[in-house]
Amino acid sequence: MDHNTANLQTALIWLKTLVAGRLGVVLGKREGFELPPLDFYHQDSWLAGFLERYEPCYEEFAIFLLAIVPHLQPQFFNRIIAEHLPEGGDFPEFGGVRGANHRGILPTGETAQFLLAGDDLEKRLQVQRLLSAEHWFARQHILWLESLPHGEPAMSGRLIVDPEVVDLLTVGKVGRPRFSPDFPAEYIETAMNWEDLVLHPHTVSQIGEIENWIKHNDTLLHDWGMKRRIKPGYRALFYGPPGTGKTLTASLLGKQTGKDVFRIDLSRVVSKYIGETEKNLSKLFEKAEHKAWILFFDEADALFGKRTEIRDAHDKYANQEVAYLLQRIEAYNGLVILASNQRANIDEAFVRRFQSIVHFPMPRAEERYQIWRKTFPPQIAIGDDIDWQQIALRHELSGAGILNVTHFCAVQVLAEQATRLELKQLEAAIRREYVKEGKIV
Template identity: 55%
Template sequence: MSEYQPVISSVPALQAGITYLDAYIRERLSVHFGKKQTFDLPLSPDFYGSSPLASFVIENSLSAEEFIILMLALVPHVAPALLTNIMASILPQGGDLIEFGGVKGTNHRGILPTGETVLFILAGNDLAARIDVQKLVSKEHLFSRKRIVMLEGVKAGEPPMSGRLLVDADFLAQTLFQTNYVETFSSDFPAEPLSTQLEWPDLVLNPATFRQIRELETWIQYNDVLLNDWGMNRQLKPGYRALFYGPPGTGKTLTVSLLGKFTNRPVFRVDLPAIVSKYIGETEKNLAGLFDKAQNKNWILFFDEADAIFSKRTNVKDAHDKYANQEASYLLQRVESYAGIVILASNFKTNIDEAFLRRFQSVIYFPMPGISERAQLWHKVFPTQVTLDDTVHIDRIAEKYELSGSNITNVAHYCCLQALAGKTSVVTLTNLQKGIEREYAKEGRMM
């Protein structure tokens, strides 16, 4: 294609691409039906500014053929009638051009392009060219490696190129709205976004734990430089793997949420019950779907209560043990090859298979808060609208009662509700002690 120049917004770049695709398809059809003897490459679009579409084309030096594939994947989302209108103008009396490919969707009324559509538009009936074009939609190509454009899988026995041409949802959102797409929980993606309104100063951790968290931040900041500019990608595997372990309520989940918030990376908490299946091969299939969607996205995948799937492998006594070990081996492979961040949370480090631990860059202990940390938590937990009664001495409370961060939050929640019910904004020592007693009782402890 000709040299590209900078783009201002998404619309001009998309319109230029649609116009180019339209001209390219009509040129191919003119040759196919004998109206022309040779295929003349349409004039390449000129881009102005820095829209996501233009930037992607320029940065990756896309050829005319690659740009056509990209636009074909985008066109059902931006110009759904384009392919149908072109075919209607070429075949006004109706009819079916099998070579053109394409399928009908469940709801979409236009033509959804397939790999066969790509073959026809780019190669016509030239067999050698058709074989060569298939490389552009292979797993080795940039589109597939970056999960920008992919061919949908088809039923066994059908030609692979008859699968629909799919565009990545995140790339589509960036192209159309210049914003990130947020995956929603589904059977295809058993994970939910995790976020927080809190800030780093709200997080209270043991100093040693906090230092290790800062090391993880350093990896996020400098990893690309280390791997690519310094050439360490020859020795190091991509991605970062960490285990957070310790008693419940000590800040593991909040830490993951804050890491995502302040490094601008989406965090997804994986729903392990939805991943693990009693049917042979289903767990691996679910894991494959999860990691395939996350690849090249800079997401943080958070496996809470990770013991359910990362637990120690056992000696094989029956078929169940055999397949459980196979699942663990497959998970190890996917975790190790994932280029983003994987964080596991568990109450006990000893529950996690040593094969995983050996591959983790960080194994971080989240202990129960000490007296100093408890005092900080107590001072931070109450809203500004609340006043503590003169009989409430936070430092004494912190020293006397061993509670986790989540315990302290629960106590504050209880006290605030009691204050509201009593038409006051004052938290009394009596209500505070009742709240603490409730937390102790949950855990079977005596005050």
């Protein structure tokens, strides 16, 4: 048995003693009870690390275990209650609710009050304060009370624990979230490296500035005391034609610095229904908070386009959506990158909020030459009639366009069971790419 499992087992025995003891006192079966001491293993245990970091008091630790236990032993409360009420019966003082799929008891704020305070009003109010929005449980997004319909007592809400806390406690790591209505973003990565990406020298220099921020931000904010004077995150705008490396650069920044990168397509997030856009964005930022993820907002024009005068209620709410996103972006403590095909599409009032504005121009002839030389696999012999410098001068293609041509040529060579690429084949593939891009018909 590993240390974390052993610690969880010790904690569950402790919680069972607390629940059984309180039920025994309330039902008149005993006068009092004594909780066993907690003696944890401190190595290789997330639970021990949690205790060391937050130093919870007895009541806080009990509430934490109450929220966690349905994820570990679904019938935990049912079994204890059945031992004390073998003939069954309703016991509303205990609190708890049934879930849509979960068959056991899900503890509520009332459950915590019953176990920790009984009928003592002062102690019940103390428990209520532990479950308020001001407590570190809520501020650190560890656990909170479920929101209820207007008019119902707040403490009858379920104890909700962050799923990531459950992951850390049970499997030892947090899995990357998948794209869903609750998380409208997808994880992106690349097998490429910086040397595979060819950019304009000025663009490379600006990307280096962002790398420097990622590497040294913690020192700047905490060791140098700048946290009081500057906002914690970094906001950058990438603009340029499609296929010039904006998404790849974001992926490489994550790979280089060891941070996950998530791409958010704002066209999927923006809703025609009032309030839905803010709701979608709120879920996204709540998930990303304190993760140091890189958030890459593709097609940023969908929300950050030039504003028009307010003529109707729709325009008014559209401006509210933009204001909300700006607020969340500025409060985010990681790197946020917005991407657009044209800088002119982004309202200047928003542009001023960015620390960095990086242009990704179409590659010049010298950059196209490097891309052509790097892109073709070594298994393909290049015909003597192919001069990459002449190809680069004659054909204005983006990096993505060149990659598409390479891909097509490689498949053709394999299909023909050849090992050599001739100029005629290359020119035909380039023409095919031009037709696809609408440059020729």
